Amino acid sequence: MNAPVKSVTLDGNQTGFATTRLEAVLGWARKYSLFKYPFVTACCGMEFMSLASPRFDHSRFGAEAPRFSPRQSDLLWVIGTISQRQAPVLKRIYEQMMEPKWVLGFGTCASSGGFYDNYTTVPGIDKIIPCDVYIPGCPPRPEAVLDGLMLLQDKIARGDRTPAIVKPRFDPVQGYQSDLVQLRTRRTDGSPEGGAK
Amino acid sequence: MSSAVLKRLQEVFGAAIVETHSQWGDDTAVVETARWLPIATFLRDDAACAFEMLSDLTAVDYPDREPRFEVVIHLLSLSKGHRIRIKTRVGDAEGDGAIVDTLCGVWLAANWAEREAFDMFGINFRAHPDLRRILMYPEFVGFPLRKDYPADRAQPLVPYRTAEEAGLTIDKVAPFGPLEGMSFARNDWTKPEL
Numbered sequence: 001m002n003a004p005v006k007s008v009t010l011d012g013n014q015t016g017f018a019t020t021r022l023e024a025v026l027g028w029a030r031k032y033s034l035f036k037y038p039f040v041t042a043c044c045g046m047e048f049m050s051l052a053s054p055r056f057d058h059s060r061f062g063a064e065a066p067r068f069s070p071r072q073s074d075l076l077w078v079i080g081t082i083s084q085r086q087a088p089v090l091k092r093i094y095e096q097m098m099e100p101k102w103v104l105g106f107g108t109c110a111s112s113g114g115f116y117d118n119y120t121t122v123p124g125i126d127k128i129i130p131c132d133v134y135i136p137g138c139p140p141r142p143e144a145v146l147d148g149l150m151l152l153q154d155k156i157a158r159g160d161r162t163p164a165i166v167k168p169r170f171d172p173v174q175g176y177q178s179d180l181v182q183l184r185t186r187r188t189d190g191s192p193e194g195g196a197k
Numbered sequence: 198m199s200s201a202v203l204k205r206l207q208e209v210f211g212a213a214i215v216e217t218h219s220q221w222g223d224d225t226a227v228v229e230t231a232r233w234l235p236i237a238t239f240l241r242d243d244a245a246c247a248f249e250m251l252s253d254l255t256a257v258d259y260p261d262r263e264p265r266f267e268v269v270i271h272l273l274s275l276s277k278g279h280r281i282r283i284k285t286r287v288g289d290a291e292g293d294g295a296i297v298d299t300l301c302g303v304w305l306a307a308n309w310a311e312r313e314a315f316d317m318f319g320i321n322f323r324a325h326p327d328l329r330r331i332l333m334y335p336e337f338v339g340f341p342l343r344k345d346y347p348a349d350r351a352q353p354l355v356p357y358r359t360a361e362e363a364g365l366t367i368d369k370v371a372p373f374g375p376l377e378g379m380s381f382a383r384n385d386w387t388k389p390e391l
Contacts, residue, residue: 085332120351123351
């Protein structure tokens with residue numbers, strides 16, 4: 001995927017051309033022109049407003065234009081708790097969106113049902129529709145949402161259409177440890193406990 | 198405060214008032230289910246009571262008691278500035294036979310509140326104009342706020358359906374049909390419910 005890029009600066013009256021793959025161009029264009037459909041059902045909507053307002057400003061990522069018709073949008077933001085009664089509506093909204101389309105689960109309730117374990121709440125939107133990126137938090141900080149948005153942009157640029165799965169932080173197959181986990185080391189010489197390794 | 202109202206209720210209805218108590222300015226009367234509607238009508242129309250507003254109608258489940266449910270109304274008199282709480286007890290241990298007269302003819306606000314009590318507790322309101330579930334979907338089995346409903350039991354997801362497929366006429370689709378909702382809308386509220 002990541003072929004080495006050779007860049008040449010043209011000056012004067014030189015002319016030139018660049019070659020790439022069609023999918024790469026399409027992915028690049030798509031990731032900076034996300035038309036969102038905000039499916040706001042709960043308190044996460046407040047955090048979404050702060051995300052859209054100038055301080056955090058997700059229009060920097062080309063994702064600010066809302067379309068309140070699913071037929072004109074390609075990114076479904078599911079923001080808030082989805083109830084059992086609402087689930088068929090959310091599914092229908094997703095089905096009405098044009099391909100290619102992506103789904104972003106905003107907050108714990110949309111991702112997993114949150115602390116609701118009862119008769120009325122869907123335990124995560126992935127029970128109904130495929131979800132590309134989950135953003136945890138109750139509600140998530142705007143920085144977390146922007147991180148999720150950038151993860152989605154990476155995914156679009158890669159052309160990756162697989163639904164997200166939540167990976168464990170330590171993957172024994174890869175031997176990979178996320179540096180998000182901060183391990184504390186215990187000193188044996190009696191000095192105060194060490195910081196993050 | 199309005200213990201006068203309790204006194205007046207006991208004068209007029211006598212043994213139909215099962216018990217009363219008043220504490221910290223809150224007055225409560227438990228009444229016989231059979232006299233539910235006349236008592237409500239009296240409370241609205243009597244000049245000394247004048248409860249023009251139904252603040253709330255709900256129910257409480259006491260699984261150890263028989264009758265099991267209490268239907269509770271909270272009333273407010275806008276002109277007199279006093280409040281009262283009226284309860285009645287219905288339903289056997291299995292929750293069957295929980296039937297109360299509807300108060301829709303007394304306060305229009307009772308319509309949706311009674312639908313909610315029906316939806317959550319399975320209490321039937323006799324002669325209610327439109328007793329359907331209001332929060333849950335029609336396919337839902339059971340009554341979720343009864344104490345014997347398992348707290349974590351979810352039910353299968355239902356497919357999407359249009360209003361026609363659900364058997365609803367277009368004026369019954371939530372939220373605002375012509376007769377559901379707000380008294381300040383441009384409806385003729387003097388006409389009986391359709």
